[in-house]
Amino acid sequence: xxxxxxxxxxxxxxxxxxxxxxxxxxxxxxxxxxxxxxxxxxxxxxxxxxxxxxxxxxxxxxxxxxxxxxxxxxxxxxxxxxxxxxxxxxxxxxxxxxxxxxxxxxxxxxxxxxxxxxxxxxxxxxxxxxxxxxxxxxxxxxxxxxxxxxxxxxxxxxxxxxxxxxxxxxxxxxxxxxxxxxxxxxxxxxxxxxxxxxxxxxxxxxxxxxxxxxxxxxxxxxxxxxxxxxxxxxxxxxxxxxxxxxxxxxxxxxxxxxxxxxxxxxxxxxxxxxxxxxxxxxxxxxxxxxxxxxxxxxxxxxxxxxxxxxxxxxxxxxxxxxxxxxxxxxxxxxxxxxxxxxxxxxxx
Numbered sequence: 001x002x003x004x005x006x007x008x009x010x011x012x013x014x015x016x017x018x019x020x021x022x023x024x025x026x027x028x029x030x031x032x033x034x035x036x037x038x039x040x041x042x043x044x045x046x047x048x049x050x051x052x053x054x055x056x057x058x059x060x061x062x063x064x065x066x067x068x069x070x071x072x073x074x075x076x077x078x079x080x081x082x083x084x085x086x087x088x089x090x091x092x093x094x095x096x097x098x099x100x101x102x103x104x105x106x107x108x109x110x111x112x113x114x115x116x117x118x119x120x121x122x123x124x125x126x127x128x129x130x131x132x133x134x135x136x137x138x139x140x141x142x143x144x145x146x147x148x149x150x151x152x153x154x155x156x157x158x159x160x161x162x163x164x165x166x167x168x169x170x171x172x173x174x175x176x177x178x179x180x181x182x183x184x185x186x187x188x189x190x191x192x193x194x195x196x197x198x199x200x201x202x203x204x205x206x207x208x209x210x211x212x213x214x215x216x217x218x219x220x221x222x223x224x225x226x227x228x229x230x231x232x233x234x235x236x237x238x239x240x241x242x243x244x245x246x247x248x249x250x251x252x253x254x255x256x257x258x259x260x261x262x263x264x265x266x267x268x269x270x271x272x273x274x275x276x277x278x279x280x281x282x283x284x285x286x287x288x289x290x291x292x293x294x295x296x297x298x299x300x301x302x303x304x305x306x307x308x309x310x311x312x313x314x315x316x317x318x319x320x321x322x323x324x325x326x327x328x329x330x331x332x333x334x335x336x337x338x339x340x341x342x343x344x345x346x347x348x
Contacts, residue, residue: 007227012190012194012197012198012201013227013232014186014187014190014227014232015187015190015191016183016186016187016232018183018232019032019082019085019086019087020086020087020088020181020183020232020288020291020292021181021183021184021187022087022181022184023181023184023272023273024271024272024273024274024275025275027087027089027179027181027275028275028277030087032082032086032087032090033087033089033090033091034090034091034093035075035079035090035091035092035093036093036094037072037092037093037094037095040071041069041071041072041075041094042094042095042096044068044069044070044071044072045069045072045095045108045111045112047068048066048067048068048069048108048111049067049100049104049107049108049111051066051067051068052066052067052107052111053104053107059103059106059107059110059129060110060119060128060129062107062110062111062114063114064111064114064115066111067110067111067112067114067115069111069112069115072112072115073115076112076115076116077115079092079116079286080115080116080117080318080320081320083116083162083286083287083288083318084288084318084320084321084322087181088181088287088288088290088291088292089179089285089286089287089288089292090285090286091277091279091283091284091285092283092284092285092286093280093282093283093284094282095108095166095282095283095284096282097166097167097168097281097282098281102168105166105168105312106129106312108166109129109164109166109284109312109314110128110129110314112284113164113314113316116162116164116286116316116318117161117162117316117317117318117319118316118317118318118319118340119314119315119316120160120315120316120317120340120341120342120343121315121343121344121345121346122313122314122315122343122344123211123344123346124211124344124346124347125346126346128314128315129312129313129314130312130313130314131310131311131312131313132165132310132311132312132313133308133309133310133311151298153295153296154238154265154295155178155180155236155265155268155269155274155293155294155295156236156237156238156293156294156295157182157234157235157236157237157289157290157292157293157294158289158315159209159235159289159315159331159332159342159343159344160289160315160316160317160341160342160343161288161289161290161316161317161318161321161341161342162286162287162288162289162315162316162318163286163287163289163294163313163314163315163316164284164285164286164287164313164314164315164316165279165283165284165285165286165311165312165313166283166284166311166312167279167280167281167282167283167284167285167311168281168310168311168312169281169308169309169310170278170279170280170281170309171308171309176276176277176278176296176297177276177277177278177279177285177294177295177296177297178274178275178276178294178295178296178297179274179275179277179287179292179293179294180268180273180274180275180292180293180294181273181291181292182225182234182236182290182291182292182293183232183234183291184273185234185264185267185268185273185293186200186225186232186234188267188273189263189264189267193263195256196256196259196260196263196264197225199256199257199259199260200223200224200225200260200264201223201224201225201226201227202223203221203222203223203327204221204222204223204224204241204244204257205219205220205221205241205244205245205247205250206219206220206221206222206237206240206241206244206331207219207240207241207243207244207247208220208240209240209344211344217330218247219244219247219250220330220331221327221330222235222325222327222328222330222331223325223327224236224264226324226325226327226328227325228323228324228325228335229323231322231323231324232290232291233290233291233322233324233325233328234290234291234293235289235290235328235331236264236293238261238265241253241261268293279311290321290322315342315343317339317340317341317342317343318338319338320337320338321337321338321339321341322337323335323336323337333345
């Protein structure tokens with residue numbers, strides 16, 4: 001359970017005093033945030049890589065049995081638990097990326113992720129490992145996605161239980177990460193503007209994502225903050241909200257909704273509430289989307305191709321996930337605890 005008690009009728013849930021309700025830089029001091037890989041862990045990864053390569057399967061068809069991690073796997077089991085019941089974030093540091101080819105790094109990332117959950121699709125093509133790098137797209141182009149530009153991204157969540165990043169190469173300048181607890185955001189808004197907390201717990205219209213081509217719904221409705229069966233959950237992607245309210249067949253956003261979204265973003269921008277850090281080459285970052293919002297600063301790349309910012313991203317449905325409000329079903333496909341859910345629906 002994520003709450004000390006269930007709210008009375010008409011009462012806002014919370015405040016939540018769970019481990020995911022951290023503030024700012026205190027996250028970096030917690031013993032569940034940073035894990036440094038040992039020589040033994042690296043040896044296990046190399047042996048598992050050899051096993052996976054020997055199978056002859058394509059990377060995204062690899063199985064957990066082909067990527068055994070006897071000691072590191074036990075540690076990843078604890079990471080899986082703390083992502084759901086702890087702070088909601090974990091950095092695993094020290095993968096020697098220069099030792100491996102990009103194909104091998106994709107296989108390693110896939111194998112490690114299988115110990116946490118089930119990868120789901122991130123694109124119309126069904127990709128389950130996605131490259132995050134500047135592709136030269138301009139904002140507004142149909143094929144442009146935030147991860148494939150160098151622009152600053154606002155606080156948001158991705159459409160999965162857990163998101164993972166493997167940093168192959170950081171940017172020459174910029175590209176820092178910010179992370180904020182959405183549980184703390186809710187607590188602060190509940191305390192200071194309970195009227196707006198109520199608005200944020202009501203459903204907003206969301207437009208269909210450009211790459212969610214297998215989804216026949218042009219739009220749906222879901223809340224930003226939710227409380228269901230004793231569990232807190234938050235999901236937020238402002239661009240899809242704005243895109244929905246621009247549709248001629250939908251009503252305009254109310255003044256209260258405008259104010260609530262502005263206050264949400266103002267609160268998340270408070271440097272006392274969010275934490276800034278920079279992924280190094282070889283860092284694996286895993287975040288629970290239901291209790292954290294993340295964003296990225298604008299960045300500048302080096303001239304050399306091999307020195308340009310490049311991360312691998314994976315979206316996971318995890319077996320120990322929380323139950324969700326039924327309103328999330330349209331975007332996530334399932335709301336039961338532990339369900340395979342989230343991702344983009346490929347066409348056809």
